[in-house]
Amino acid sequence: MPKIKADAMRALTRDVFHAAGLPRDAAEQVAKLMVLSNVRGHDSHGVRQIPRYLQRIRDKDILTDVKIVVEKETPTTAILNAGNTFGHLGAARAMELAIAKARQMKIAAVVVHALNHIGRVGGYPEMAAAEGLIGLCFVSSHSGEKSQTAFGGIDNRMGTNPISAGFPFPGANPVLLDFASSVVAANKIRQALDRKKPAGPGWIIDRAGNPVDDPQMFIDGKALLLPVGGNQGHKGYGLAVMNEILSGILSGSGTNATVSGGKFDNVVFMIAIDPLAFVTRAYYDREVKAFIEYLRASKVRPGDPPVQVPGDYETHVQEIVEAQGIEIEQPVWDSIVKAAQSVGVAVPQPIPAR
Numbered sequence: 001m002p003k004i005k006a007d008a009m010r011a012l013t014r015d016v017f018h019a020a021g022l023p024r025d026a027a028e029q030v031a032k033l034m035v036l037s038n039v040r041g042h043d044s045h046g047v048r049q050i051p052r053y054l055q056r057i058r059d060k061d062i063l064t065d066v067k068i069v070v071e072k073e074t075p076t077t078a079i080l081n082a083g084n085t086f087g088h089l090g091a092a093r094a095m096e097l098a099i100a101k102a103r104q105m106k107i108a109a110v111v112v113h114a115l116n117h118i119g120r121v122g123g124y125p126e127m128a129a130a131e132g133l134i135g136l137c138f139v140s141s142h143s144g145e146k147s148q149t150a151f152g153g154i155d156n157r158m159g160t161n162p163i164s165a166g167f168p169f170p171g172a173n174p175v176l177l178d179f180a181s182s183v184v185a186a187n188k189i190r191q192a193l194d195r196k197k198p199a200g201p202g203w204i205i206d207r208a209g210n211p212v213d214d215p216q217m218f219i220d221g222k223a224l225l226l227p228v229g230g231n232q233g234h235k236g237y238g239l240a241v242m243n244e245i246l247s248g249i250l251s252g253s254g255t256n257a258t259v260s261g262g263k264f265d266n267v268v269f270m271i272a273i274d275p276l277a278f279v280t281r282a283y284y285d286r287e288v289k290a291f292i293e294y295l296r297a298s299k300v301r302p303g304d305p306p307v308q309v310p311g312d313y314e315t316h317v318q319e320i321v322e323a324q325g326i327e328i329e330q331p332v333w334d335s336i337v338k339a340a341q342s343v344g345v346a347v348p349q350p351i352p353a354r
Contacts, residue, residue: 002333003325005326006038006322009047014031016054019343019344019345023064023066026066030088035047040317041314041318042314043326044190045119045187046119046326048191048335051336061116061263061264068090076101077101077108078098080094080112084115084116087115087118087266087268091118091266094124095110095128095135097110098135099135102133106276111247112251113247113266114253117264121139121162121164126166129168129169130174132168133272133273133275137271138161138242139159139247139268140158140255141267142264142267146159147224147225148160148181149225158241160240161239162243163177163178165177169311170288172315175288181236181243182226183202183203183227184200184203184225186225189204190215191329192215193215198215199212200213201213203226204218204223206222206224243269295309
């Protein structure tokens with residue numbers, strides 16, 4: 001598989017979307033967040049989306065005229081309308097506003113609607129953690145991305161409705177949770193198809209409720225995602241319901257019960273919390289560090305790897321990718337090259353194989 005340096009991939013991504021009509025600074029921000037997905041080990045939400053997003057721009061599902069509007073605001077809350085622009089831009093703006101408000105008021109919540117796919121959800125709580133704040137992110141999607149069943153059901157009722165939380169960790173990357181309320185994110189199944197692999201066991205069912213593992217069935221709308229948890233899937237289902245209420249209802253944009261048809265729409269609910277509203281920085285840092293070390297010191301069976309904490313995987317992959325480059329499946333790279341050429345952008349040469 002081709003490997004591309006992260007800096008070269010950021011420049012390519014920026015140039016493609018700028019050539020497609022996005023202002024250069026906005027294209028820079030989108031590229032940064034997209035490539036960060038690959039750098040942090042979540043290729044499914046990274047640059048493989050370039051052709052998909054470019055097509056959405058052509059279809060007018062993503063608007064390049066960036067107008068993010070504050071519809072309602074208090075000192076600790078806000079509702080934003082992202083105007084159907086790139087999801088990354090609307091979600092980043094919402095977290096930036098939540099961070100600014102939390103710096104003044106210690107805690108803030110911002111909801112944003114009318115935006116497209118936001119990519120890796122973990123990137124937004126990471127923004128808060130980098131500023132010494134706790135960040136929380138709850139996402140739901142309307143219409144075109146209804147791919148998850150209700151627990152016990154066999155038809156599509158909700159999106160993958162992911163959740164993420166980032167907690168600042170002294171001198172290191174944050175403690176980071178980032179997961180879909182469905183068994184996996186939908187893009188993980190698209191990635192499995194590109195890699196010519198089956199969907200994992202317990203990921204999807206057909207329209208009659210039978211377990212299947214053909215990712216093409218999901219792409220064709222013949223299979224649906226299950227809530228996370230297997231025979232305990234009521235837990236993932238409950239999280240998905242919570243996300244839909246927090247983001248859909250509190251934004252005023254509705255839920256999948258009342259929104260049908262039309263364009264894909266992400267709705268995102270962000271919270272930023274200043275831990276210093278509760279404890280001192282010295283106490284917070286000391287306790288977080290002690291707790292993480294305590295977990296990593298867990299006994300394991302002989303031959304098993306050490307226990308990790310949320311965020312360790314991303315940090316490990318980042319070290320490898322920054323040193324060796326982003327590895328991209330050949331079909332995905334071919335589609336990126338084709339997309340770039342369609343808007344007159346030259347592509348970088350892959351890193352020579354050793």
